[in-house]
Amino acid sequence: MIPANAAPLAIALLGLLLGMRHATDPDHVIAVTTILSRERRLAVAARIGVVWGLGHTLTVLIVGAAIIVFKIAIPARLGLAMEFAVAVVLILLGIGAAASLVLKGASRMRRGSSHQEHLVVHAHAHEHDGAMHAHPHVHAGSHEDTDAMHHDHMIDVDALPAFAARRPLLRSFAVGLVHGLAGSAAIALLVLSAIPxxxxxxxxxxxxCVGTIIGMGLITTAIATPFMVVSRQASWIRQTLVTGSGLLSFGFGLFLAYQIGIVDHLFSTAPIWIPQ
Known part of the structure; x- marks a missing residue:
């Protein structure tokens, strides 16, 4: 493919489509699925994919452009180490999903053990987007606590949706950075071989990279839609999806770690790295 003889529109379209195809790589999909499996809002799930793509784009553009412009050669061990970081991230995401489930179970057990406490049900008025409405909720305490206006609250997730959304978005951006770093060398070398x-x-x-952002946004929306429809039927279905995605991430991370560390000899004296 020689740019001087090719239509710029065709080159742009090809790059866009290949970027969208790149978003469907198994490690990308598994990582993002593990993050969005806990979300209950489709808009947040879609933003998770877009933010992942932005993180991926940042490292791909910085590292990839440096390789293309300055003809930087990536040593085999460094290339494998960047890919090994993806395996570590997948394992950590899987462990995080399992830990979240364990903490929720322990929290429910603690609440169950305090069943003798008096339950106070009341509502507080909140303003969302200029409209006032109330959130009914329950407090455990004595009868003297029935005055809804005089007690402290923990963080109300419904009242602070932005706070609840920050962590998955930051996590998605960080995971995108690692994935972009791992794939930047291979992508840049492939592009340079086709376009000198x-x-x-x-x-x-x-x-x-723009195609990758679009592709990941579409993928997360497509994955999150059935997740949310099914999880609304019963809480145990949602817990099963979170656990399953975590186990899948953990297992695939272990497989990649074995493949890169043992089969490709990352930790030996003669590492084998084939950018792809």
């Missing part, structure tokens, strides 16, 4: 001119290659890389 640095300017065109860098432009193609940027379009490729």
């Amino acid at each position: 001119q640095p300017l065109w290659a860098t432009l193609y890389l940027a379009i490729f």
Whole structure:
């Protein structure tokens, strides 16, 4: 593919489509699925995918453009180490999903052990987007606590949706950074082999990254929709989905770690790295 003889529109379209295809790589989908499996809002789930794509784009553009422009050679061990970081992230995401489930179970057990306490049900008025409405909720305490206006609250997730959304978005961005770092060398070398001119290659890389952002946004929306529809039927279904996605992430992370560390000899004297 020679840019001087090819239509710029065709090059842009190809980069966009390949970027969207890149978003469907198994490690990408598994990582994002593990993060969004806990979400109950489709808009937040879609933003998780877009934010993942932004993190991925940042490292791909920085590292990839440096490789293209300055012809930087990536040592085999460094290339494998960047890919091994993805395996570590997948394992940590899986462990995090399992730990979250255990903490929820322990919290329910503690609440169950305090069944003798008097339950106070009341509502507080909150303003969302200029409209006032009330959130009924329950407090455990004595009869003297029935005055709804005089007691302290823990963080109300319904009243503070932005606070609840920050952590998954930050987590998604960080995971995207790691995935972009792992794939940047392979993507840049592939682009450079097809487009020798640095300017065109860098432009193609940027379009490729835009396609990845779009693709991941569409994928997370497509995955999150059935997740949320099914999880509304029963809480145990939601817990099963969270646990299953966590176990899948953990297992796939272990597989990648074995493949990179043992089969590709990351920790030996002669590592084998084939960018792909």
